[in-house]
Amino acid sequence: MDDAPEVEKEPTRREWAGYWCAMVQQTQNAFNDKAAQFLLIPLGGWLAGKASVVDQIAGLMITLPYILFAPLAGWLSDRFPKRTVMIGSAVAQALILAGLCAAILMKNLPLAMVGFFALATQSAFISPAKIGIIKELVGSRNLGFASGIQQMTAMLAILTGQIAAGIIFSNRLEASGDGWQSALGPLLVITALSVPAILLSLGISRTPRGIAEPLTPSLAIRHVHQLGDLWRDPVIRRTSWGVAFFWAFAGFINLWSIGVAKELTGGGVEFGRVSSKFMAAASLGMAGGFGFASLLLKRRIELGWVPLAGIAMTISSLVLALVPFSGDAFLIMLAVTAFFAAIFLTPLNAYLQDRCPAGRRGEILAAANLQDCLAGAIVVTIMLGFSFARQWLGDPWWLGLHIQLLLAAVACGAITIFIVRLIPAELVRVVGLAIIRTIYRIRSTGTFPEKGGVLLLPNHITWADAFFLTAACPRPVRFVMEAGFTGNTAVRIFSQLFDTVPISSAKPREALRASADALKAGHVVCIFPEGQLTRTGTLQELKRGFEIIARQANCPLVPTWTDGAWGSIFSFEGNRFFTKFPRRLRRDISVAFAPALDPATADVDAIRHGMQEASAMALASRADGESPAHANALQLAHVNALQRGADYGVIEGDPLPASLPALSIFEEKFGAIRRVAFYPDPSSESHWLGGDSLREKIEASQILSGGVFFDFSDRADEPLAHSAWQHCPCLAIGGVIVAMSMPDPPKAYPGSKEQKGSKPGSRGILLPGFHLDGDTLRGPAIPDGLPLPEGFVVDEEGFVFLKRSTAEETV
Structure with missing residues (x-):
């Protein structure tokens, strides 16, 4: 077959x-x-x-x-x-x-x-x-x-x-x-x-014709052989057992509720009406559970809902055993128990269908039906045994209907524990993603390959990026992780739960082979090509290993960008990870997938360009139709330059700040405060922003100390004649802030790699949300495109230069 x-x-x-x-x-x-x-x-x-x-x-x-x-x-x-x-x-x-x-x-x-x-x-x-x-x-x-x-x-x-x-x-x-x-x-x-x-x-x-063997008399009695085929694959076997447990539990609840109806009515004229009410409550609860489960599984099959539903079934069964049998509370809990039972079944049923080989799907599903019926027969036998035992022993309390349901709840709990031990990663992923989605509103944009190996190449902003990408990606993602990190207990548990691809920098060939093998097996493999978390919010230098991996696996590469995560406690905003209070309880995160690239032509430059294009797509999704100035303000908030919720100084009479509409929106949206002064005093404000007026006053200042100067002047690429000030050249074109330099971020921990916020002679690094199309900048802040001024170029790291000053450093 x-x-x-x-x-x-x-x-x-x-x-x-x-x-x-x-x-x-x-x-x-x-x-x-x-x-x-x-x-x-x-x-x-x-x-x-x-x-x-x-x-x-x-x-x-x-x-x-x-x-x-x-x-x-x-x-x-x-x-x-x-x-x-x-x-x-x-x-x-x-x-x-x-x-x-x-x-x-x-x-x-x-x-x-x-x-x-x-x-x-x-x-x-x-x-x-x-x-x-x-x-x-x-x-x-x-x-x-x-x-x-x-x-x-x-x-x-x-x-x-x-x-x-x-x-x-x-x-x-x-x-x-x-x-x-x-x-x-x-x-x-x-x-x-x-x-x-x-x-x-x-x-x-129309559906394809099957390829089963011709009909023979022996086929009619191949029940044991068919069950053997069902149980041969361990994954299909365990999944089918879970489905069979549902039907056993559903059969038990049906027979048990009939017993409750007989106990309440004595089997008299009201028996039919009461049992119909119970059947209606259970059936409506189950139908509602199936409908709700279809929404939970709309993007993909998530087995993590199975143990969660099992926990809920266990709890609801215990509550059902404790409430009075007469009254609305019993009907409600009966419906609730059936509701969670349906959620328990739906992922298992879908997964069983998905795992069945196409040529034998009918046989496997028929065997599963047979197994379900056998499970139901076992339950009927057990219930008959309870009934005969109660009559023979004089109806003792410990064989009553309450105890029977408590035993069913124990069985639910035992099955749930078994499932949790089998698929802990699925449970953690569903719970983790539920928590992440409570804190973050995550949306995705762009297209993603439906099948086959895919190498995902995203920017790396926060420690929670894996969860953002898992929530946004339409397919399960495996992450590549340096094996040395698994010495940390939390990281080791994470890597085991999420089936990461471990690699060792000490054995580069084996590392490349492991990643390529995962791609050849049809997985989505994620590599953060920067090799580190950004501490500036901008794209760092890309490592070249992904090129070899993609070509070995002959799979498409998808440049990806996560926008909106800078500023969360998991990012380096404020020059520290974690040790800060969240400014908002709900944050908008946008993940964009740029068009897939052919492995034969994808190099570092192509991937960087693709990631910049994805950043513009992600920003457009998060800006959600707002003005271009609003989008530009979101770009400012995505880099470690002007600080959210902090003051910055401007000089009285300097026309530059008023010419940048994004500044006002940044202040309003992110709590920054503009302080106007007559001269640049770094003791009052540490960060200053301006053009030629501010630059002249800084250079003429007799104050020996200095602050941070975001320089938008015409001479921004020239050195500042005041060595105490940290000079951060920037570029605005037509009122749009295009590029910014920023102070070099401190190391997050010993051993962190150096990161640069500026480059000598540049006007800063291109803000996330822009990409270069020939000589034209594009992005939601400039929806019609904006040509670079004559003489300006963008180098391979995204820094903007004027050719006349450092032509030898440009490309």
Whole structure:
């Protein structure tokens, strides 16, 4: 059999339309199926006078086909296109329903029960196809969302069909006294409704034909062999066990709630109404859980929600065992427990579908259905054992319904602990990202390759960049980490949890090979090409190792930029990491993915240009339609020059500050205060900003001490004639601040690499949010583009120079 991995692609509009046709068809199919079954069950009870016996026989007939025909159902789904199976199933249902109508018209109960069994068999045969077709229509990335929708609509259809059929039959029976006529009318309507389901199935997009082996007699009894195939892959085995646990838990809750209804009513006339209320509460809670899970998994399948839901199931089960059985609190907790159980199932179900090999998906899913039914049978056996033990021992308290639910809660807790030990990284990632998203509003822009190895090359601003990128990237990310850092316990745990790619600078060839192997395996691998956290907010020198890695792996490179993180406690704003109070509780973070680059042509210059282009994209997303001056103010706040919430001085009468609109917005948005003085006194303000007027007064000053001078004068590239002042040449063009120098940042800790905030002869480094397109600067602060003045160039590190002063340093 062909177990080759499928080629992942983004579904077309036609495939999405086909998916929704499949959802509506499945919903109609499930409604028809359950409504017909729950017309025949009370009819049998009316005829036999012993509803409980009919209920048990009906329950056996509904479950038995999933056990008897599991290998054949899987073979059918793998042998033929799943679309064909679904069309055939819709036709079969219509024919079976027509036959049921004939049996009711003839008042032939045995023939009707044959039809009842045929309906259950039709459901068993369509199950692997209707689940397996979802990935074929929408792909892996959308599978979690699509699977959640499928389960939600199916649950609502089942609930509606059961309740509607029961109520309609009871009302008609009360009016006519004839069970046959009470069932016939609604059954005719259901049969008519099966025709639109056939038409909807024709709207499903075409799917590939399967490649299963030809049908043989031995296939019908290959149950053990099929379960062996299910369990052969450890990941699929454990995932399927999690799914089976859900169905065991759901079956327990259903039987347990029926027991509660019998205990409350004594099995009298109110039993049906009370048990229906319990069923409705659980079903609505479960449908809501499936819908909510589809939103949680909209971007990708996140298994971390499984242990979280398991914890919630455990707690809600304990609470449910403690609240009085009568009253609204019980119904609410029953719905809450079912809600979290649905969230528990949805990622597992989607992941199981995603992991199944394409050529054997039907077989694996059919085996999983068989396993689910066996789990349900075990639960039924346990519940019967409790029932017999209670009768035999005289109904002791320690076998009561409260204790039974407490035992179920313990089982939930044990399963949850087991899952946490299996996938701790998934749990930590979901919790960590939830916390990060509480503190940061993260948005992403740009396109990202849907499949295959991708080398992600982002700027590095904060210690939390890995979380920002994980939250923004549509695919899971593996980070490259220097092996020497794993001596730190926290870093070692992080690297183990997030499956980092460890490299050693002492063994460069092995390091390159490890990264390339991860890319060849189809992972998204992230390398911070600066090799260090920026302490200026600007892009630092790029290391060249990524070029070799990308070419060895022959994978695309995606330059990336994170905007808005400078100023958080994780950044070096204020010349320190961590040891500062956050200025805001919620921050906007924008992550931009520039167009992917071919590994054959991507070098340091191309990556730097791509990262600058990504910085403009990220800034545009964060500026979100604000004025260009507002975007320019955000750029000022992204570098370690003018400080947020700090004072800076200007000279009375200097026209330069008033010519820069971004300054006023920076002051308003980030709490900086402009102090106007008649002469530059560094003892009053340490940072000063201005043009020729300020420069002249500094150079004429007799004060021996000095501050920091952000020089926007025409002679800014020339040395300042006052050695006590730290001279930071800057450049503004047409009222837009384009480049700034800044003081060299101090070392964050012993061993930190030197970083430069300025370069002799330059006008500063290009602010993040600008990129150079030929000789034109572009970015949200200059939406129409801005040509560099004649004679100005930008070097390979992003510093702006005037050719006449340091031509030999330019490119």
